[in-house]
Amino acid sequence: MTDRRVTLLFAGITGLTIVVLVFIIGYIMVNGLPGLTLSFLLESPREMGRTGGIFPAIVGTVLLTGIALFIAAPVGILTAVYLTEYTRDTWLPKVVRFGTESLAGIPSIIFGLFGFLFFVIYLDLGWSVLSGALTLSAMILPTIVRTSEEAIRAVPDAYREVSLALGSTRWQTVTSVVLPSAKPGIMTGVMLAIGRAIGETAAVIFTAGSSLRLPRTLLDSTRTLPVHFYILAREGISLENAYSTAFVLILLILAINIAAHTIMNRLTGKER
Amino acid sequence: MRNKETLVQWILAIVALSAIAVLALIIIFIFKEGSPIIARLGLTKFITGTKWSPTKGMFGIFPMILGSIQVTLGxxxxxxxxxxATAIFLAEMAPPRxxxxLKSAIQLLAGIPSVVFGFIGLVILxxxxxQWLGGPGFSVLxxxxxxxIMILPTIVSVCYDVLKAVPPAYREGMLALGATRWQAIKMVVLPAARPGIIASVILGMGRAxxxxxxxxxxxxxxxxIPVSPLEPVRTLTSNVALEMGYAIGEHREALFATGIVLFIIIALLNTLARIVARPEKV
Incomplete structure (x- = not known):
């Protein structure tokens, strides 16, 4: 094949990938837009979600994601600090790295099974906001560790050396020099993790349950947007409301992902 | 000051161990719940049994293992x-901007929740x-x-990084010898990137x-067991998710045992990916 033909063919295939992406997003938007009103966002569902809105599912999603992040972000970032700033080649960082890499490969349904056994039953938290959030935090931990680690590694050594030369301790260097410089990169990772947590279904449905009521305490069951969407679509309760729920879900995730990628592109742009 | 530093180091080490602790908890709890039934039925009977009928106490997951393999290979x-092809275009052919x-756009695909992919498949595919190929539509195909489609972002981004890591001198050498760009890609860049490409395939496999x-x-x-790609199929993961909501007793144990099988397959794939990808990193 000639160069030109190959380039055209590969450009065409790339185009196909993009078309699929645009189609999926476009299809959900076109079908979801008509049902999307303010009352849809702010009302509680009626008749299992056949009519009414999705307010409790929005609250559930925000609660679960927020709490998961509140746990996973500090743990993940500190793990990354440990891996980059505090270790040489000993067995401990190897074990830690093995743990995060393995965790990253585990499918969400396994997290769901584990969350059900450990949080719901063993710790007796029941189907609850807390069980769901804890399960999600375990799931998003590797993403935060990996991206934070990359961001921290990208901070030039000269920064650290200057800080140490001025008499700072290692920890002072981390908190006042390394972490501030790595902040945009860490933020990107955190946002990608949020995107993953918001869209998760399998890990959440067996840990947070699927209650349609607004959760009053952290021990109440709740359902998230993807779970609500899944139940509406699969049980054929209301296709119209399913589309609108998916619209809200996709909009949330797209906004977060676009923000994350903008930060990331600005970063890599700066490097060049 | 010295003491404080040591304290910080210890605290960080303990926090860092949480990932491995979670991994250990996952393994302990799932194996503890799922292994008794495997021991009772016998491992071979569990994974080669072709009948899954929880009400009759029959738990053979062979159709699901086969289903997972078929669907994943597809x-x-x-x-x-x-x-x-997309990664080659983006890394070797397209202008940088x-x-x-486009690369960011494809990464957005990775952000779309899996339920939405499933839903689009349900209403369109x-x-x-x-209508056009026959059968119930719900199928291996x-x-x-x-x-x-769902594994595209993984494949594209890993292959892209791998292709970008091939030293420019390789391409330049080929081009200087009079090769066309495609020849350089085909004969030098792709072979050099092979371990990474294989690793991306294994990662995609794990995701699927x-x-x-x-x-x-x-x-x-x-x-x-489906005999044609147009017939319905059940995978290991679906088996767990479909019945978890109402399963009790032995039935529930069998679902956790299904989880164990899945866990082991994934662990093997990840180990394989790590081994394959290693020489390329050095």
């Missing part, structure tokens, strides 16, 4: 060529297959296509085999 057949924008919600919605979930 997804690779679709996702790998498209993903690799276009490449960066399944009726399409039913539908699941393979949906998964093939572990995917649950999208597959449930399009695969039909029958516990029979």
């Amino acid at each position: 997804a690779l057949l679709i996702g790998v060529p498209i993903g690799l 276009t490449s960066r924008i 399944v009726p399409f297959i039913r 539908a699941a393979a296509i949906v998964l093939g 085999i572990g995917e649950t919600m999208a597959v449930i919605m399009v695969a039909g979930n029958a516990t029979k």
